[in-house]
Amino acid sequence: MGSYRIEVRPAASEEFWDVPFPQRRLLNGRMVRLKNDPRPSEAEKIGDREDYRLSVGGWVMIYGVDDAREIVTVYGFRAGPPDASR
DSSP states (O other), rough: OOOOOEEEOOOHHHHHHHHHHHHHHHHHHHHHHHHTOOOTTTOOOEEEEEEEEEEEEEHHHHHHHETTEEEEEEEEEEOOOOOOOO
């Protein structure tokens, strides 16, 4: 498996900048690690598509994986439940 390219949708980029700095830093680090491991064990698959939910620092990142093009597309960020800080 090669290194995946990370693409962030414009709406997700706007949401990202609304996240408080400490959590934004955690989310950014997690996005960078998705380049080499787009499906970490803690990611939860959403439905039948190649979309995933990943909890980071009390926030949830929603993203999709395209293996053929080796791209991870970040769709959005949402505040998660208080215990979603894996």
